[in-house]
Amino acid sequence: MTDLTQTLAPARPGLAGRLRLALCIFAVLAVVPPLAHALDEPFLIVVATRMMVFAIAALSLDLILGYGAMVSFGHAAYLGLGAYAVAILSRAGIDDLVLQLLAAMAASAVFATVTGAISLRTRGVYFIMITLAFGQMAFFFFVSFSTLGGDDGVALAARSTVLGMPLLQDAPGMFYATLALLVAVFAGLYRLTLSRFGRVLTGTRESALRMQAMGFRPFPYQLTAYVIAGCLCSVAGVMLANQAIYVSPAYMSWHRSGEMMVMLVLGGVGSLTGAMAGALVTIALEEGLARLSEHWRLGFGLILVGVALFSPGGLSGLLRRVGLVRDAK
Amino acid sequence: MTDPLLSVQNLSKSYGALKVTQDVSLDVREGRVHAIIGPNGAGKTTLISQLSGQLRPDSGRVVYAGQDITRLDMAGRVRLGLARSFQLTTLLPSFSALENVALAVQAREGSSFRFLRPAATEQALNDQAMACLADVGLSDRAHRRAGSLSHGEKRQLELAIALATRPRLLLLDEPLAGTGHEEAAQLVDLFAKLKDRVTMVLIEHDMDAVFALADTVSVLVYGQIVASGSPSAVRADPAVRTAYLGEEAAPC
Numbered sequence: 001m002t003d004l005t006q007t008l009a010p011a012r013p014g015l016a017g018r019l020r021l022a023l024c025i026f027a028v029l030a031v032v033p034p035l036a037h038a039l040d041e042p043f044l045i046v047v048a049t050r051m052m053v054f055a056i057a058a059l060s061l062d063l064i065l066g067y068g069a070m071v072s073f074g075h076a077a078y079l080g081l082g083a084y085a086v087a088i089l090s091r092a093g094i095d096d097l098v099l100q101l102l103a104a105m106a107a108s109a110v111f112a113t114v115t116g117a118i119s120l121r122t123r124g125v126y127f128i129m130i131t132l133a134f135g136q137m138a139f140f141f142f143v144s145f146s147t148l149g150g151d152d153g154v155a156l157a158a159r160s161t162v163l164g165m166p167l168l169q170d171a172p173g174m175f176y177a178t179l180a181l182l183v184a185v186f187a188g189l190y191r192l193t194l195s196r197f198g199r200v201l202t203g204t205r206e207s208a209l210r211m212q213a214m215g216f217r218p219f220p221y222q223l224t225a226y227v228i229a230g231c232l233c234s235v236a237g238v239m240l241a242n243q244a245i246y247v248s249p250a251y252m253s254w255h256r257s258g259e260m261m262v263m264l265v266l267g268g269v270g271s272l273t274g275a276m277a278g279a280l281v282t283i284a285l286e287e288g289l290a291r292l293s294e295h296w297r298l299g300f301g302l303i304l305v306g307v308a309l310f311s312p313g314g315l316s317g318l319l320r321r322v323g324l325v326r327d328a329k
Numbered sequence: 330m331t332d333p334l335l336s337v338q339n340l341s342k343s344y345g346a347l348k349v350t351q352d353v354s355l356d357v358r359e360g361r362v363h364a365i366i367g368p369n370g371a372g373k374t375t376l377i378s379q380l381s382g383q384l385r386p387d388s389g390r391v392v393y394a395g396q397d398i399t400r401l402d403m404a405g406r407v408r409l410g411l412a413r414s415f416q417l418t419t420l421l422p423s424f425s426a427l428e429n430v431a432l433a434v435q436a437r438e439g440s441s442f443r444f445l446r447p448a449a450t451e452q453a454l455n456d457q458a459m460a461c462l463a464d465v466g467l468s469d470r471a472h473r474r475a476g477s478l479s480h481g482e483k484r485q486l487e488l489a490i491a492l493a494t495r496p497r498l499l500l501l502d503e504p505l506a507g508t509g510h511e512e513a514a515q516l517v518d519l520f521a522k523l524k525d526r527v528t529m530v531l532i533e534h535d536m537d538a539v540f541a542l543a544d545t546v547s548v549l550v551y552g553q554i555v556a557s558g559s560p561s562a563v564r565a566d567p568a569v570r571t572a573y574l575g576e577e578a579a580p581c
Contacts, residue, residue, distance in 0.1 A: 195443055195445055195447060196435055196444075197444050198448070199428070199431075199441075202421075206424065210420060212383075213413060213419065213491075214404075214436045214490065215404050216436050216441070217402070221442075224442070
């Protein structure tokens with residue numbers, strides 16, 4: 001990866017900066033379990049796992065929202081599809097995480113291809129509304145799924161196994177499996193955004209007209225990105241179900257979709273690192289503020305207003321401004 | 330006589346009661362520069378947009394290299410070699426100049442469904458893009474963000490992108506608009522050099538440029554072609570003088 005950052009150094013010094021920042025985040029996360037153990041606060045591991053689950057989801061949303069300028073308000077549907085893939089398969093006696101991940105991604109790919117192909121016929125606020133509508137359809141489908149608990153959701157018998165091994169059974173195992181997936185998703189998306197495909201996607205965000213005048217038809221690229229984002233978000237759903245050992249339609253409500261967008265806005269869209277940081281901070285604030293007061297949402301709202309007013313680029317914009325991360329502007 | 334490279338046949342388009350293109354027919358021969366002039370609001374950009382595929386005509390046909398392309402979209406026409414530049418600069422502002430052009434190279438060379446290899450490390454893309462930047466004289470700006478270039482440089486970059494699509498026919502919509510005197514002279518030199526490589530349809534207000542470059546001039550007034558012919562014939566046409574060039578242009 002170092003030769004790559006050097007190649008790009010003249011054009012985008014910020015690239016190396018945000019990669020370095022992401023590596024720092026991973027390094028800090030990696031020492032959370034021993035630290036929690038030393039502090040005798042095992043709950044921290046559970047919170048950090050949740051933070052990382054939502055970081056995966058936020059990264060996937062950043063691909064379409066930040067890089068593709070497709071503002072999807074139904075992204076939580078894929079979180080739910082991933083979670084219900086675990087519930088349905090484990091009920092059928094399939095407890096293997098790898099199989100569950102594959103099933104979740106396959107289901108999400110089908111759902112994303114169909115709904116994406118329809119949604120991408122619209123633009124702007126209509127795209128937001130139609131993705132919201134599809135998300136709600138998925139939500140109400142599982143609400144009425146009475147054999148899986150309907151509105152109340154369903155508890156899982158146990159966490160998934162990994163190739164026959166009970167890796168996820170204890171909190172640190174669950175934590176490191178999630179961290180591994182987070183690193184993999186980040187690395188994959190980072191490469192993707194620099195690839196030929198990534199350039200077409202980003203170029204379409206900048207000017208669809210210009211892309212057409214170069215000879216591109218944006219639709220297949222946008223749809224592919226939409227499907228990839230759905231599949232990756234379902235990975236987060238699989239881990240969310242395993243972490244909570246419980247699955248409920250609430251995972252895919254439109255509140256969740258909105259919350260994911262909040263994470264992106266808080267962290268800064270279109271930089272991956274920002275999305276990841278936004279998710280980590282949002283969940284941490286939720287957990288932290290919820291302990292201080294039951295009216296924590298008010299405090300969180302004030303923080304968001306502050307970000308929107310004073311740092312439109314989110315946390316990554318803030319870091320850039322104080323000089324911690326450089327960016328070619 | 331060979332067939333024209335581009336043949337526009339009875340093209341018409343209306344916005345409600347406003348007829349922006351009225352029964353326009355014109356032929357562009359390969360290797361020529363065909364200028365379209367006319368007062369503001371004559372429908373020049375609307376005409377170019379129908380030639381490039383951005384707008385659908387209400388009736389009429391556009392035939393390019395013997396193929397009816399009336400219903401083909403812009404991307405399809407670009408792939409056939411019909412490129413355009415925009416009157417209002419249309420670039421990818423956060424991409425570097427090199428990346429803008431490399432993307433146009435990428436559009437015609439190989440699949441863009443490649444997900445892992447960083448495009449910046451593809452030497453073939455970069456080399457061809459650099460060659461196009463050199464053609465328009467922008468080599469030293471390759472790594473600048475397109476959004477931070479000067480207005481004249483942006484016009485040059487538009488042209489480099491169009492050249493990177495390997496056009497056979499170039500539709501230029503007021504390529505000199507907003508450029509300074511020196512920049513305009515440079516661009517005119519550039520077009521004169523390109524004449525050997527590519528056929529051009531040129532919309533331009535700068536009459537010096539038009540008469541320096543064009544082999545054929547068509548005059549568009551209220552969506553209709555009122556005169557068409559060699560530059561000297563069009564200049565002498567009394568209908569053109571009253572309709573467009575006016576008293577002011579009479580001495581030339």
